[in-house]
Amino acid sequence: MSKTIIISNRLPLQISIEDNNLEVTPSVGGLATGLKSFHRDGDSIWIGWTGLTEEEIPESLAQDVKKRALEEACVSVNLTAEEIEGFYYGFSNRTIWPLFHYFMEYTEAELSFWEIYKKVNQKYANEVLKHYQEGDQIWVHDYQLLLVPNMIREKAPEAIIGFFNHIPFPSYEVFRTLPWREEVLEGVLGADLIGFHTYDYERHFLSSVSRILRLQVDFNEVTLPNRIVKVDSFPMGIDYEKFEQAALNHFKNTSEEQSDLQNRLDHHLKTTPEAKLILSIDRLDYTKGIANRIRAFEYFLDRNPEYVEKVRLVMLAVPSRSNVPQYQRLKREIDELVGRINGKFSTVNWTPIWYFYRSMPFENLIDLYTSCDVALLTPIRDGMNLVAKEFIATRTYHTGVLILSEMAGASHEMNEAILINPNNFEQISSALKQALEMPKEEQIQRNKMLQKRLKRYSVEKWANDFIKALKNTKDNRNDSQSI
Numbered sequence: 264m265s266k267t268i269i270i271s272n273r274l275p276l277q278i279s280i281e282d283n284n285l286e287v288t289p290s291v292g293g294l295a296t297g298l299k300s301f302h303r304d305g306d307s308i309w310i311g312w313t314g315l316t317e318e319e320i321p322e323s324l325a326q327d328v329k330k331r332a333l334e335e336a337c338v339s340v341n342l343t344a345e346e347i348e349g350f351y352y353g354f355s356n357r358t359i360w361p362l363f364h365y366f367m368e369y370t371e372a373e374l375s376f377w378e379i380y381k382k383v384n385q386k387y388a389n390e391v392l393k394h395y396q397e398g399d400q401i402w403v404h405d406y407q408l409l410l411v412p413n414m415i416r417e418k419a420p421e422a423i424i425g426f427f428n429h430i431p432f433p434s435y436e437v438f439r440t441l442p443w444r445e446e447v448l449e450g451v452l453g454a455d456l457i458g459f460h461t462y463d464y465e466r467h468f469l470s471s472v473s474r475i476l477r478l479q480v481d482f483n484e485v486t487l488p489n490r491i492v493k494v495d496s497f498p499m500g501i502d503y504e505k506f507e508q509a510a511l512n513h514f515k516n517t518s519e520e521q522s523d524l525q526n527r528l529d530h531h532l533k534t535t536p537e538a539k540l541i542l543s544i545d546r547l548d549y550t551k552g553i554a555n556r557i558r559a560f561e562y563f564l565d566r567n568p569e570y571v572e573k574v575r576l577v578m579l580a581v582p583s584r585s586n587v588p589q590y591q592r593l594k595r596e597i598d599e600l601v602g603r604i605n606g607k608f609s610t611v612n613w614t615p616i617w618y619f620y621r622s623m624p625f626e627n628l629i630d631l632y633t634s635c636d637v638a639l640l641t642p643i644r645d646g647m648n649l650v651a652k653e654f655i656a657t658r659t660y661h662t663g664v665l666i667l668s669e670m671a672g673a674s675h676e677m678n679e680a681i682l683i684n685p686n687n688f689e690q691i692s693s694a695l696k697q698a699l700e701m702p703k704e705e706q707i708q709r710n711k712m713l714q715k716r717l718k719r720y721s722v723e724k725w726a727n728d729f730i731k732a733l734k735n736t737k738d739n740r741n742d743s744q745s746i
């Protein structure tokens with residue numbers, strides 16, 4: 264029987280070693296949380312990295328790491344500290360990530376990063392080939408593995424290969440600045456089907472293919488000498504039922520008004536009936552617009568002093584890629600901003616920002632989603648932003664307001680949210696006022712429409728649509744061969 268081989272840089276489980284024991288936690292990030300449900304329900308194996316370098320795994324535990332991954336149908340790829348430095352922290356996160364999110368000033372074109380990126384992509388491709396059997400579908404994920412599709416194709420020309428990019432694909436004018444632009448495009452074009460979250464990313468990719476490689480592009484097909492590659496958009500959804508159910512379970516023990524978080528509030532906010540909580544959750548990443556968000560919150564309090572002692576920004580920032588200098592700088596900037604604004608506005612009764620810099624277990628995430636009144640998500644650029652969708656899925660009372668950046672892929676499907684330009688403080692400030700004052704009936708009306716759509720376009724549908732389209736490429740290939 265054929266299977267799907269999923270391959271991504273990071274596995275959905277992260278392993279660490281404490282006192283010679285393995286500790287396993289779920290990976291953070293849209294790719295892992297989204298794909299996990301598809302992997303759990305289907306017949307697939309998942310190849311990727313556990314988060315530990317080869318040097319960090321004592322010989323005595325090497326087999327245990329492999330075994331633990333296998334329990335979840337995962338195959339761990341061994342990467343050395345040097346490989347992680349050049350491939351992950353280097354080319355993936357200091358070259359491609361900033362470039363694809365339009366942070367050109369952060370983009371480093373470093374030859375040594377590129378060399379090691381190629382080597383590690385080959386390592387991943389080899390691991391796939393070890394597990395591949397004719398008839399399997401291979402599904403490669405994201406910007407860390409752009410060369411893998413063609414590397415697999417070279418060894419297994421008949422293979423059915425799909426590639427999905429979880430981050431934006433930038434416009435041609437930005438992409439063309441990459442020194443290795445031809446190799447990157449050729450790498451991805453090893454796939455039969457290439458998927459993006461939005462139609463814009465798809466068009467940007469096709470425009471780069473036609474202008475840089477001078478290949479024939481007809482509508483959404485690229486013609487290669489011996490094959491046709493399909494390119495399409497598949498907006499990723501969430502495991503709606505999981506979030507809805509978790510919220511319902513959460514409310515079994517609490518009520519709409521008295522969640523865990525609200526129970527733990529200081530006396531002042533707890534006893535102020537009109538008090539409201541504003542939530543933000545992201546990995547600590549410069550693309551997420553966290554610093555802008557805090558500044559916009561300051562702007563809001565400056566202009567709306569009647570909200571002093573009545574609102575709180577609850578901000579969860581999950582540590583991410585902390586070896587990359589831009590992330591370290593951002594961490595310092597946010598610490599400073601939070602300190603300055605809390606210093607500026609705090610009263611004996613009240614602190615305007617609650618800031619958590621850590622990962623949290625799923626139940627706490629649900630507590631945050633369900634107990635806040637407004638979600639304020641302001642990425643400067645974001646491939647999709649699943650947090651926006653998760654927030655809506657947990658609003659089982661249909662109340663709550665989502666303020667979302669129009670630069671997030673998710674904004675294309677979430678018109679009933681209040682959409683803002685993350686660089687416009689004035690607009691964010693009025694969006695906050697509008698959200699805090701929005702009548703309940705209007706909240707319910709907006710959320711019901713969002714929920715209906717998110718329920719229908721779940722992650723399961725996303726994965727099934729992609730795999731179905733991938734299998735169709737095989738049928739097309741067979742058809743054209745028989746003509």
Ligand code: ADP
Pocket residue numbers: 289290291292293294296297544545546581621622623624625628647648649650651653
């Ligand atoms: P990105 O993929 O850029 O990190 P997304 O918003 O698309 O951004 O996805 C973030 C994912 O990480 C969401 O599915 C969210 O539930 C998950 N997440 C965020 N914080 C945590 C956490 N502390 N623990 C586990 N998962 C988290």
Ligand code: G6P
Pocket residue numbers: 273291292293294295405406429430583584
């Ligand atoms: C985004 C990327 C994923 C990545 C995740 C977390 O969602 O698209 O590929 O896994 O961020 O980042 P990390 O660098 O920790 O894997």
